[in-house]
Amino acid sequence: MREGLAGTTGGTRQALARAEDGRTMKRTVAKQGRAKKKAPPKPRGRPSRFSPAVASKIADGLSNGTPLTVICSPAGMPGIRTVYDWMEKDAGFSADIARARDCGFDAIATRLRETAREGGDSTGDVQRDKLIIETDLKLLAKWDPKRYGERITQEVSGPSGGPISTVHAFALAPQQEDALARLIEAKRAAITQGG
Secondary structure, three states: OHHHHOOOOHHHHHHHHHHHHHHHHHHHHHHHHHOOOOOOOOOOOOOOOOOHHHHHHHHHHHHOOOOHHHHOOOOOOOOHHHHHHHHHHOHHHHHHHHHHHHHHHHHHHHHHHHHHOOOOOOOOOHHHHHHHHHHHHHHHHHHOHHHHOOOOOOOOOOHHHOOOOOOOOOOOOHHHHHHHHHHHHHHHHHHHHHO
16 A cells, blocks of 8 residues: 555645554454453562461571571572561561571571581681681671670769769969959959948
Protein backbone atom coordinates (compact mmCIF):
# COMPACT_ATOMS: atom_id res chain seq x y z
CA MET A 1 0.00 0.00 0.00
CA ARG A 2 2.85 2.33 0.80
CA GLU A 3 4.27 1.93 -2.70
CA GLY A 4 1.16 3.52 -4.20
CA LEU A 5 1.55 6.69 -2.13
CA ALA A 6 4.24 8.18 -4.35
CA GLY A 7 1.90 10.09 -6.70
CA THR A 8 -0.58 11.35 -4.08
CA THR A 9 -0.76 14.68 -2.30
CA GLY A 10 0.34 15.18 1.30
CA GLY A 11 -3.19 15.11 2.77
CA THR A 12 -4.18 12.02 0.83
CA ARG A 13 -0.94 10.32 1.80
CA GLN A 14 -1.64 10.96 5.48
CA ALA A 15 -5.22 9.69 5.19
CA LEU A 16 -4.07 6.47 3.49
CA ALA A 17 -1.35 5.97 6.15
CA ARG A 18 -3.96 6.41 8.94
CA ALA A 19 -6.26 3.90 7.26
CA GLU A 20 -3.44 1.38 6.91
CA ASP A 21 -2.43 1.91 10.56
CA GLY A 22 -6.06 1.36 11.58
CA ARG A 23 -6.27 -1.97 9.70
CA THR A 24 -2.94 -3.07 11.20
CA MET A 25 -4.19 -2.17 14.67
CA LYS A 26 -7.42 -4.15 14.17
CA ARG A 27 -5.41 -7.21 13.10
CA THR A 28 -3.12 -6.87 16.13
CA VAL A 29 -6.08 -6.57 18.53
CA ALA A 30 -7.75 -9.61 16.92
CA LYS A 31 -4.55 -11.66 17.29
CA GLN A 32 -4.20 -10.65 20.93
CA GLY A 33 -7.75 -11.79 21.65
CA ARG A 34 -6.94 -15.25 20.25
CA ALA A 35 -3.55 -15.46 21.99
CA LYS A 36 -3.06 -17.93 24.84
CA LYS A 37 -3.36 -16.46 28.28
CA LYS A 38 -0.01 -16.35 30.04
CA ALA A 39 0.46 -17.98 33.39
CA PRO A 40 0.87 -15.55 36.28
CA PRO A 41 4.51 -14.63 36.81
CA LYS A 42 6.46 -16.61 39.34
CA PRO A 43 7.50 -14.69 42.43
CA ARG A 44 11.00 -13.32 42.19
CA GLY A 45 13.70 -13.66 44.79
CA ARG A 46 13.72 -15.62 47.99
CA PRO A 47 10.74 -16.39 50.20
CA SER A 48 9.79 -13.46 52.37
CA ARG A 49 7.17 -15.04 54.61
CA PHE A 50 8.18 -14.98 58.23
CA SER A 51 8.24 -18.40 59.80
CA PRO A 52 9.32 -19.38 63.31
CA ALA A 53 11.46 -22.21 61.92
CA VAL A 54 13.49 -19.86 59.71
CA ALA A 55 13.72 -17.30 62.53
CA SER A 56 15.05 -20.04 64.81
CA LYS A 57 17.69 -21.06 62.22
CA ILE A 58 18.82 -17.45 61.92
CA ALA A 59 19.02 -16.97 65.70
CA ASP A 60 20.90 -20.27 66.15
CA GLY A 61 23.43 -19.31 63.51
CA LEU A 62 23.99 -15.86 65.00
CA SER A 63 24.37 -17.29 68.51
CA ASN A 64 27.16 -19.53 67.20
CA GLY A 65 29.01 -16.49 65.84
CA THR A 66 28.11 -17.06 62.19
CA PRO A 67 27.62 -13.79 60.25
CA LEU A 68 24.14 -13.07 58.91
CA THR A 69 25.47 -13.00 55.33
CA VAL A 70 26.62 -16.61 55.68
CA ILE A 71 23.36 -17.71 57.32
CA CYS A 72 21.24 -16.17 54.55
CA SER A 73 23.35 -17.42 51.61
CA PRO A 74 21.92 -20.98 51.16
CA ALA A 75 18.88 -21.52 48.95
CA GLY A 76 15.64 -21.52 50.88
CA MET A 77 16.83 -18.89 53.35
CA PRO A 78 15.58 -15.31 53.17
CA GLY A 79 17.81 -12.50 51.99
CA ILE A 80 19.54 -10.20 54.46
CA ARG A 81 17.26 -7.28 53.56
CA THR A 82 14.25 -9.49 54.29
CA VAL A 83 15.63 -10.34 57.73
CA TYR A 84 16.11 -6.65 58.47
CA ASP A 85 12.56 -5.96 57.28
CA TRP A 86 11.29 -8.65 59.66
CA MET A 87 13.26 -7.04 62.48
CA GLU A 88 11.62 -3.67 61.76
CA LYS A 89 8.13 -5.18 61.75
CA ASP A 90 8.48 -7.54 64.73
CA ALA A 91 9.97 -6.21 67.96
CA GLY A 92 10.10 -9.72 69.47
CA PHE A 93 12.12 -11.07 66.55
CA SER A 94 14.40 -8.04 66.74
CA ALA A 95 15.03 -8.68 70.45
CA ASP A 96 15.75 -12.37 69.72
CA ILE A 97 18.29 -11.38 67.07
CA ALA A 98 19.97 -8.93 69.46
CA ARG A 99 20.27 -11.64 72.15
CA ALA A 100 21.57 -14.14 69.59
CA ARG A 101 24.19 -11.65 68.43
CA ASP A 102 25.37 -11.11 72.01
CA CYS A 103 25.75 -14.87 72.41
CA GLY A 104 27.52 -14.99 69.04
CA PHE A 105 30.02 -12.37 70.15
CA ASP A 106 30.82 -14.50 73.19
CA ALA A 107 31.20 -17.57 70.95
CA ILE A 108 33.65 -15.68 68.72
CA ALA A 109 35.62 -14.56 71.78
CA THR A 110 35.76 -18.15 73.04
CA ARG A 111 37.04 -19.37 69.65
CA LEU A 112 39.69 -16.65 69.73
CA ARG A 113 40.90 -17.85 73.13
CA GLU A 114 41.10 -21.42 71.82
CA THR A 115 42.97 -20.27 68.71
CA ALA A 116 45.44 -18.32 70.84
CA ARG A 117 46.11 -21.50 72.82
CA GLU A 118 46.73 -23.43 69.58
CA GLY A 119 43.44 -25.28 69.75
CA GLY A 120 40.10 -24.80 68.08
CA ASP A 121 40.52 -22.95 64.78
CA SER A 122 44.31 -22.73 65.02
CA THR A 123 46.10 -23.11 61.70
CA GLY A 124 49.42 -23.97 63.33
CA ASP A 125 50.98 -20.91 61.70
CA VAL A 126 51.60 -18.40 64.48
CA GLN A 127 51.55 -15.33 62.25
CA ARG A 128 48.31 -16.45 60.54
CA ASP A 129 46.66 -17.19 63.89
CA LYS A 130 47.76 -13.79 65.20
CA LEU A 131 46.20 -12.08 62.15
CA ILE A 132 42.93 -14.00 62.61
CA ILE A 133 42.79 -13.10 66.31
CA GLU A 134 43.57 -9.41 65.76
CA THR A 135 41.02 -9.10 62.95
CA ASP A 136 38.26 -10.75 64.97
CA LEU A 137 39.10 -8.68 68.06
CA LYS A 138 38.81 -5.49 66.01
CA LEU A 139 35.45 -6.64 64.65
CA LEU A 140 34.23 -7.50 68.16
CA ALA A 141 35.32 -4.06 69.37
CA LYS A 142 33.27 -2.42 66.58
CA TRP A 143 30.23 -4.67 67.00
CA ASP A 144 30.07 -4.50 70.80
CA PRO A 145 32.32 -1.68 72.05
CA LYS A 146 30.98 -1.80 75.62
CA ARG A 147 32.16 -5.36 76.18
CA TYR A 148 35.03 -5.80 73.73
CA GLY A 149 36.26 -2.28 72.94
CA GLU A 150 39.06 -0.52 74.72
CA ARG A 151 37.70 1.57 77.52
CA ILE A 152 38.97 5.09 77.19
CA THR A 153 37.62 7.50 79.76
CA GLN A 154 38.68 10.84 81.00
CA GLU A 155 37.37 12.03 84.31
CA VAL A 156 37.92 15.43 85.79
CA SER A 157 37.21 15.73 89.49
CA GLY A 158 38.26 17.62 92.55
CA PRO A 159 40.09 16.30 95.64
CA SER A 160 38.95 12.79 96.71
CA GLY A 161 36.73 12.50 93.64
CA GLY A 162 34.53 15.42 94.69
CA PRO A 163 33.38 18.31 92.57
CA ILE A 164 35.80 20.82 91.17
CA SER A 165 35.84 24.09 93.08
CA THR A 166 36.89 27.26 91.38
CA VAL A 167 38.33 30.29 93.13
CA HIS A 168 38.52 33.62 91.39
CA ALA A 169 41.53 35.47 92.79
CA PHE A 170 43.30 38.46 91.41
CA ALA A 171 45.96 40.80 92.76
CA LEU A 172 46.25 44.56 92.32
CA ALA A 173 49.44 46.40 91.75
CA PRO A 174 50.53 48.63 94.68
CA GLN A 175 49.53 51.83 92.83
CA GLN A 176 46.08 50.32 92.08
CA GLU A 177 45.62 49.37 95.74
CA ASP A 178 46.46 52.95 96.84
CA ALA A 179 44.07 54.44 94.27
CA LEU A 180 41.29 52.05 95.35
CA ALA A 181 41.85 52.87 99.04
CA ARG A 182 41.65 56.66 98.30
CA LEU A 183 38.45 56.10 96.29
CA ILE A 184 36.85 54.12 99.12
CA GLU A 185 37.78 56.82 101.69
CA ALA A 186 36.34 59.55 99.45
CA LYS A 187 33.06 57.64 99.11
CA ARG A 188 32.83 57.06 102.88
CA ALA A 189 33.47 60.74 103.54
CA ALA A 190 30.78 61.76 101.04
CA ILE A 191 28.29 59.38 102.66
CA THR A 192 28.98 60.60 106.23
CA GLN A 193 28.79 64.27 105.23
CA GLY A 194 25.58 63.80 103.32
CA GLY A 195 23.88 61.76 106.13
